[in-house]
Amino acid sequence: MKQEIKTTYSRAEVIRLLGLGVPGMILGSSLLSSCTKYPLPDSKFSGSVGIIGGGIAGLYAGYLLQLQGIPYRIYEASDRLGGRIFSEDGILDHSVEWGASIIEGENHALFNLMTSNGAQWIDSPIQDYAFVEGYWLSEEIMKDQLSMKKLDEVILGLRDYHGADMNANLYASNQGVPASTLPVWNARLGIRNGATTDIMGILGITSKIQNASSGTTQRQLRNGSLSSVILSSFQDLSIQYQTPITTVDYSNSQVVLTDSTGNFYNHDKVIVAAPISILKSQINFNPALPSNVSSAINGISMRPGMQVLLEFNQRFWETDARRLQMDGLCPNFEVIGSGGRSVVNHSLMANLYGTAFENAQAGPTPVVAALLQQLDNHFGNSIASNNLVQSKVHDWSQDQWIQGIQSYSPVGASTLRYAFVPSIEHKISWAGEATHTEGHHGTIHGAMETAARAVQQIMTEV
Ligand SMILES: Cc1cc2nc3c(=O)[nH]c(=O)nc-3n(C[C@H](O)[C@H](O)[C@H](O)COP(=O)(O)OP(=O)(O)OC[C@H]3O[C@@H](n4cnc5c(N)ncnc54)[C@H](O)[C@@H]3O)c2cc1C
Numbered sequence: 001m002k003q004e005i006k007t008t009y010s011r012a013e014v015i016r017l018l019g020l021g022v023p024g025m026i027l028g029s030s031l032l033s034s035c036t037k038y039p040l041p042d043s044k045f046s047g048s049v050g051i052i053g054g055g056i057a058g059l060y061a062g063y064l065l066q067l068q069g070i071p072y073r074i075y076e077a078s079d080r081l082g083g084r085i086f087s088e089d090g091i092l093d094h095s096v097e098w099g100a101s102i103i104e105g106e107n108h109a110l111f112n113l114m115t116s117n118g119a120q121w122i123d124s125p126i127q128d129y130a131f132v133e134g135y136w137l138s139e140e141i142m143k144d145q146l147s148m149k150k151l152d153e154v155i156l157g158l159r160d161y162h163g164a165d166m167n168a169n170l171y172a173s174n175q176g177v178p179a180s181t182l183p184v185w186n187a188r189l190g191i192r193n194g195a196t197t198d199i200m201g202i203l204g205i206t207s208k209i210q211n212a213s214s215g216t217t218q219r220q221l222r223n224g225s226l227s228s229v230i231l232s233s234f235q236d237l238s239i240q241y242q243t244p245i246t247t248v249d250y251s252n253s254q255v256v257l258t259d260s261t262g263n264f265y266n267h268d269k270v271i272v273a274a275p276i277s278i279l280k281s282q283i284n285f286n287p288a289l290p291s292n293v294s295s296a297i298n299g300i301s302m303r304p305g306m307q308v309l310l311e312f313n314q315r316f317w318e319t320d321a322r323r324l325q326m327d328g329l330c331p332n333f334e335v336i337g338s339g340g341r342s343v344v345n346h347s348l349m350a351n352l353y354g355t356a357f358e359n360a361q362a363g364p365t366p367v368v369a370a371l372l373q374q375l376d377n378h379f380g381n382s383i384a385s386n387n388l389v390q391s392k393v394h395d396w397s398q399d400q401w402i403q404g405i406q407s408y409s410p411v412g413a414s415t416l417r418y419a420f421v422p423s424i425e426h427k428i429s430w431a432g433e434a435t436h437t438e439g440h441h442g443t444i445h446g447a448m449e450t451a452a453r454a455v456q457q458i459m460t461e462v
Pocket residue numbers: 052053054055056057058075076077078080081082083084085098099100101102103104243244245246273274275278282283307396401402404405406431432433434441442443444445447
């Protein structure tokens with residue numbers, strides 16, 4: 001019997017196939033399988049482990065070690081847990097997520113952790129809206145709009161692209177993506193990955209699309225915050241706050257960590273779970289790291305960026321909108337109160353990452369005024385400027401121990417992450433989102449998977 005191969009896809013199908021923005025829908029309350037990629041053996045290891053960084057990777061590593069009864073200590077530079085998971089209450093009628101807000105897929109330990117902590121998801125299908133050729137297009141209209149159809153076709157083709165690496169915008173132009181949809185390309189493939197497509201390599205993008213195994217749904221909490229749901233699981237860990245590690249000396253049988261005030265901490269093994277931005281300049285290693293590891297640290301990028309919250313006294317976008325994508329200073333605004341998260345749904349979060357952040361910093365107009373101007377230009381009647389209630393900025397570049405959004409691969413850097421897979425001399429293991437090699441870098445669940453990898457390594461390499 002001849003097998004029928006589907007060659008045309010609706011826009012919603014394209015998005016779903018590539019995991020580019022389908023809102024989370026409840027799949028049922030069944031607890032899906034835990035991460036079985038890194039099963040833990042019965043350990044013979046009896047030494048102690050130092051963990052650098054109290055983001056989700058460091059915390060999950062500590063949690064797994066604690067379960068195994070292995071002594072460990074997490075050294076966190078700041079006075080706060082969670083790193084790039086950072087929720088704040090008391091600003092709006094719901095928690096504000098300054099960092100991660102979306103759980104991608106469900107084939108991972110994070111999903112299980114969330115569901116077992118009673119996470120309640122937004123369950124209504126919510127749409128992206130894009131401003132293309134002078135009009136706001138809903139997903140329904142996009143699938144019949146010529147330029148958007150071409151964009152979808154090129155994005156879908158990324159599943160099969162194995163050619164040369166090149167600048168992602170150049171690739172789009174070569175493939176015939178119309179200039180009118182480049183801002184949407186940038187919002188979906190750039191901003192979503194913590195940067196902008198003008199500075200990203202196409203193979204860095206395709207490596208995520210082709211390798212990710214987490215699933216393609218995107219879930220957001222309807223109630224509560226990521227900090228409270230995730231971090232509450234890690235409260236009983238052994239953590240030393242305000243301890244920035246500046247030197248890792250692995251020249252002897254024990255690893256010696258030195259903090260910024262000169263205190264020493266000895267451990268048998270160490271998990272480094274600091275962001276790649278920090279590894280570039282703020283932590284020294286003795287002896288120097290192998291050249292492939294230092295090439296990875298230097299070659300993988302993580303750019304500064306900021307989130308700008310804008311609360312209005314009325315909503316001027318469609319009720320079901322989840323993201324507003326448009327040309328101008330900021331390619332992507334999240335509708336952060338959508339799907340019932342807010343009673344009023346009057347607030348947007350501008351994602352200024354990559355060169356969008358740099359343009360905002362360099363521009364003559366202060367950032368909030370510039371964003372209002374951009375919204376006025378697209379919605380008309382000075383509606384944004386006239387209805388602003390409050391604005392608040394979270395500038396991740398000012399966070400001394402993070403300094404950026406998500407790691408991404410510039411041209412030529414798409415395979416560098418593999419340098420983080422083996423340990424160094426069975427003493428130093430790597431964790432953190434930037435060290436994920438199978439398509440989950442730049443995510444919470446990816447960071448957790450690298451922690452599981454590091455712990456497995458510690459327990460098997462005795
Ligand atoms: C604005 C934004 C939006 C995002 N959106 C999403 C999303 O929707 N979905 C998603 O899955 N992911 C998203 N991410 C990415 C996600 O937040 C990260 O991939 C993940 O949280 C990274 O965890 P980590 O443990 O690797 O690093 P981090 O969270 O950065 O933790 C590293 C920790 O190390 C500490 N540290 C640094 N240097 C030192 C030192 N020298 N000594 C001791 N401690 C140190 C830091 O203070 C920090 O606590 C987003 C990120 C940002 C910033």
